Structures are given as structure tokens and as C-alpha cells.
């Protein structure tokens with residue numbers, strides 16, 4: 001990853017659609033932002049900067065039914081590269097705490113397993129995009145696919161449901177199974193939370209993991 005010193009801490013939030021990552025990230029931000037001030041960087045994938053947000057709009061647009069699965073995987077990786085270069089690396093060099101809604105594990109789970117283009121192939125492509133940079137901690141919000149999808153159907157406006165949300169349950173089952181495999185393969189980095197619990201409990205457990213990984217910010 002070059003010769004720069006990445007003294008900050010990088011934490012990603014992962015899980016199937018509707019697992020509650022974004023809600024938990026919002027609640028955690030509200031609890032810690034006053035104490036951390038500009039040491040805290042909240043960001044998301046795909047997105048986090050204007051170029052990556054433009055790529056996000058293309059990927060998630062429900063009108064793009066013709067998108068090839070490898071094109072989709074390459075676009076996620078391109079958005080990630082730009083996000084890393086423009087947002088994550090500068091923050092880590094500046095000693096900040098980065099909390100990111102999704103990162104490379106999403107591509108392995110969704111494109112590798114969900115789209116069935118191969119978890120190893122997607123991991124390899126992302127090795128190029130990320131130069132091997134992995135989070136210090138990944139919090140995996142685990143819910144059965146049908147629970148997440150039910151939450152989305154219950155709470156989201158029809159125009160907020162994206163191209164991936166509308167995939168069938170079998171797709172989301174493969175995504176969840178891949179996340180569980182990733183967690184089992186790298187339990188030191190990826191910590192699982194039972195995200196079927198009530199929101200306050202999920203938030204408390206996620207915040208505890210963050211404080212254990214990055215105690216110097218608290």
C-alpha cells in the first residue's frame with residue numbers, strides 16, 4: 001500500500017439488505033460524534049465522494065436491467081478504488097476513525113456468491129482495486145435473508161428500493177451464506193452480531209466492538 005503511514009482505524013459495517021447497518025451506523029454516529037469531532041469519518045460504498053456516488057447511481061438504477069454481472073462487479077470495484085484513494089486513505093493518514101457502510105466483503109458476497117461469478121475471482125479483482133487494504137474490524141450484521149427483505153418491504157418507499165433489493169430470496173440467501181463463510185474464515189477481523197435483536201441491543205454490541213478495536217478515540 002505504498003510507503004504512507006496509515007495510523008487511523010478503518011471499520012466496515014456489513015450485512016444482507018435490511019440487516020440494519022445504516023440505522024445502527026446513524027445511531028452510533030449520534031452517540032459518538034460530539035466526543036470525536038473531526039476525528040470521525042462516516043462514509044459508505046458504493047459512494048462516499050462525487051465520482052463514486054455517480055457510479056452508485058448507475059449501478060443501483062432499476063432501469064439498468066441490461067447490466068452484465070461482471071460489469072456490475074467492475075463498477076463496484078471502480079467506485080471502491082476512487083473511494084479508497086479520495087476518502088479512506090487520506091482519512092487513515094490523518095489518524096481518523098473511519099466507519100464505512102459496506103466495503104470489499106459486500107462484493108465477494110453479492111457479486112461473487114449472489115451473482116455467482118465466483119468469490120475468488122471477485123476477491124482477486126478487488127485485490128487490485130484496494131491494493132489489499134482490509135478494515136481493522138468488520139462488523140457483520142447477520143439476519144436471515146427473509147427478515148431483511150421483510151424489513152425493507154415494510155419500511156421503504158417503492159422508489160427507494162434499488163436494483164439489488166428486488167432480487168429474489170435465493171439471491172439473498174446466497175449472499176448471507178457467503179457472509180457466514182467470510183466470517184468463519186476470518187474471525188479475528190469479522191465479528192458477527194445477531195441483527196435480529198432489538199435495535200438498541202444491536203447498537204450497543206456494535207459500539208462495544210468499535211471501542212475494543214479503537215479504544216484511543218474514546
Ligand SMILES: Nc1ncnc2c1ncn2[C@@H]1O[C@H](COP(=O)(O)OP(=O)(O)OP(=O)(O)O)[C@@H](O)[C@H]1O
Pocket residue numbers: 015016017018019020021022023024151152155156195196197198199202
Ligand atoms: N434491529 C432491528 N429490528 C427491526 N427493524 C430494524 C432493525 N434495524 C433496522 N431496522 C429497520 O429495518 C429497515 C432496514 O434498516 P437499514 O436501512 O438500517 O438496513 P441496511 O442494513 O442498511 O439495509 P440496506 O443494505 O438494504 O440499505 C429500516 O426500516 C430500519 O428501521
Ligand SMILES: Cc1cn([C@H]2C[C@H](O)[C@@H](COP(=O)(O)O)O2)c(=O)[nH]c1=O
Pocket residue numbers: 017044045046076102103104106107108110111162164165
Ligand atoms: C458495496 C457493494 C454493495 N452492493 C449492494 C448491496 C446493496 O444491495 C447495494 C447498496 O445499497 P445500500 O443500501 O447502500 O446498502 O449494493 C453490492 O452488491 N456490492 C458491493 O460491493
